[in-house]
Amino acid sequence: MSDAAIVSRRSFWRPPPLLARLGVLAGLLALWEAASYAGLVNAFIAPPPSAIFASFEMLFVQEGLINAFVRTFAEALAAASIGSVIGISAGYALHRYKMAGLAYTDWVAAMASAPLVLLYPLFLVIFGRNSATIVAMGVVGCLPPIILKAKEGLDGVRPVLLNVGRAYGLSRWAMFSMIQFPAALPTIFSGVRIGLLFAIINVVGVEYLIVFGGLGQMISDLGDRFEIPAMYAGILFVVLVSICFFFITEKIEKWLLSSK
Amino acid sequence: MAAVEQIGRAGRAALRPFWTVGRLRVAALVVIFALWEIAGASGLFYRGVLPSSYLVVWALLGLLTSMDFWFHAGVTGLEVLVAFVLGCSAGALAGLMLGANRYVGAVLEPFLHYLAPTPKIVFLPILLILFGVGMGSKIALGAISSFFPMALGVAAGVRQVNPVLLRVGRTFSLSRFQMVRMIYLPALVPSLATGLRIGLGISIVGCLMSEIKLSRMGLGFSAMEYYRVFDIPSMLAVLIFIFFCAALGNVAIDKFVRLPGPHDRQKRKWSGFTRRFT
Numbered sequence: 266m267s268d269a270a271i272v273s274r275r276s277f278w279r280p281p282p283l284l285a286r287l288g289v290l291a292g293l294l295a296l297w298e299a300a301s302y303a304g305l306v307n308a309f310i311a312p313p314p315s316a317i318f319a320s321f322e323m324l325f326v327q328e329g330l331i332n333a334f335v336r337t338f339a340e341a342l343a344a345a346s347i348g349s350v351i352g353i354s355a356g357y358a359l360h361r362y363k364m365a366g367l368a369y370t371d372w373v374a375a376m377a378s379a380p381l382v383l384l385y386p387l388f389l390v391i392f393g394r395n396s397a398t399i400v401a402m403g404v405v406g407c408l409p410p411i412i413l414k415a416k417e418g419l420d421g422v423r424p425v426l427l428n429v430g431r432a433y434g435l436s437r438w439a440m441f442s443m444i445q446f447p448a449a450l451p452t453i454f455s456g457v458r459i460g461l462l463f464a465i466i467n468v469v470g471v472e473y474l475i476v477f478g479g480l481g482q483m484i485s486d487l488g489d490r491f492e493i494p495a496m497y498a499g500i501l502f503v504v505l506v507s508i509c510f511f512f513i514t515e516k517i518e519k520w521l522l523s524s525k
Numbered sequence: 526m527a528a529v530e531q532i533g534r535a536g537r538a539a540l541r542p543f544w545t546v547g548r549l550r551v552a553a554l555v556v557i558f559a560l561w562e563i564a565g566a567s568g569l570f571y572r573g574v575l576p577s578s579y580l581v582v583w584a585l586l587g588l589l590t591s592m593d594f595w596f597h598a599g600v601t602g603l604e605v606l607v608a609f610v611l612g613c614s615a616g617a618l619a620g621l622m623l624g625a626n627r628y629v630g631a632v633l634e635p636f637l638h639y640l641a642p643t644p645k646i647v648f649l650p651i652l653l654i655l656f657g658v659g660m661g662s663k664i665a666l667g668a669i670s671s672f673f674p675m676a677l678g679v680a681a682g683v684r685q686v687n688p689v690l691l692r693v694g695r696t697f698s699l700s701r702f703q704m705v706r707m708i709y710l711p712a713l714v715p716s717l718a719t720g721l722r723i724g725l726g727i728s729i730v731g732c733l734m735s736e737i738k739l740s741r742m743g744l745g746f747s748a749m750e751y752y753r754v755f756d757i758p759s760m761l762a763v764l765i766f767i768f769f770c771a772a773l774g775n776v777a778i779d780k781f782v783r784l785p786g787p788h789d790r791q792k793r794k795w796s797g798f799t800r801r802f803t
Contacts, residue, residue: 368553383764
């Protein structure tokens with residue numbers, strides 16, 4: 266690459282990435298809208314963005330979007346909470362008993378890449394078609410990352426801190442609650458965060474599959490009734506909600522890491 | 526002399542812990558198996574919900590010898606294979622483009638970054654309209670699922686290529702193609718392997734979940750058929766077969782794509798799994 270090329274590249278003005286990103290998004294939406302009006306894409310299959318945004322009102326008023334959201338959110342949160350209690354305990358056990366850690370950590374890792382959500386028919390026959398199945402599937406989804414990250418965090422606590430605890434003759438519980446847990450918190454939280462995202466994915470997925478409660482059911486119903494613009498709006502809402510979760514929890518994680 | 530040797534051996538045996546890795550694993554399997562059988566026989570659950578394991582094995586044997594089952598397995602296998610190849614190659618290409626140009630990456634990568642952790646199954650209604658109820662919509666969902674981890678992993682991998690190697694390549698004035706083949710690709714092997722492994726898992730999930738939702742063939746369909754007639758042993762047998770195939774696929778990827786060093790491989794097994802969200 267010659268110097269002239271570098272100079273000419275640098276002198277070429279580029280909008281800041283955020284602005285460019287918004288521009289790309291606006292451009293794509295405008296293109297879609299125009300193609301729809303020009304008849305280039307079938308408005309039934311891909312309704313124009315304006316129609317999709319307009320049908321949000323219908324979602325709020327007729328379909329109970331808020332209720333569906335609260336329900337899905339509560340199920341995912343319940344799953345992530347149960348998963349955190351079980352997962353952090355399991356992670357602690359794998360950390361505390363080295364042999365067990367060597368024996369089972371690989372199994373948990375294998376579970377993490379296995380298509381566990383496909384177990385839902387089993388939970389369906391055990392719990393029936395209700396919220397318990399959905400929460401159970403959320404727990405199954407969020408356990409592997411929480412266990413693995415909790416073990417990783419506890420393994421990584423600096424020995425100096427542990428020695429201080431030993432010097433004060435702390436009990437095992439005091440050691441955990443006052444030293445190990447706070448020191449490992451950023452890593453543990455990143456596991457819980459991934460777990461929460463996985464729980465949302467599983468909860469919405471199972472809701473959609475068994476057509477029961479929450480956002481998944483709403484989208485399935487809208488699709489069955491061929492309310493296509495509203496269906497797109499529902500899907501967009503799910504995407505936006507999970508982006509918000511991702512964004513907020515990412516910020517919390519960064520804050521935890523910086524205050525370490 | 527012999528006595529001393531004997532004492533030495535006994536001492537070493539005493540130092541060795543009883544619960545070795547192998548024994549712990551066998552013990553865990555025995556406990557899980559026993560819990561399953563006890564829970565099934567206890568009457569706490571409806572009869573037939575947790576069938577005894579010999580019934581499941583029997584059902585599995587029955588499935589493996591039926592032509593019908595292999596037809597469904599073949600349909601799902603084909604869907605997963607096509608979805609996996611399409612999604613991963615598109616993802617790798619997108620990742621290369623995003624990683625190679627810092628500005629393009631900064632502008633477009635957040636889209637992928639934020640779309641990656643959304644539940645892909647909600648796109649199924651759109652895909653059903655676009656591609657129909659047949660294999661097309663299943664393949665599309667599987668491909669979309671495996672696209673994201675591959676694209677993000679490769680993009681991050683390209684940015685982490687050692688700049689010294691890039692300068693060496695430029696010094697030898699390699700062509701663009703040679704740069705990709707001789708410098709980028711070898712450095713990208715870990716990212717590619719991770720992308721392939723995650724991609725395989727979630728393209729299986731994508732294809733099977735859409736089969737479960739709406740289809741007339743495939744393993745997801747046949748598992749749901751067994752569920753509907755409450756033939757739980759056969760349903761579990763189908764699930765076991767799916768998990769077995771998924772595990773086999775993971776092993777194949779591990780063998781096929783060699784990772785540097787056994788230690789790294791152990792660590793990457795699951796660190797890569799969380800990479801797409803961190």
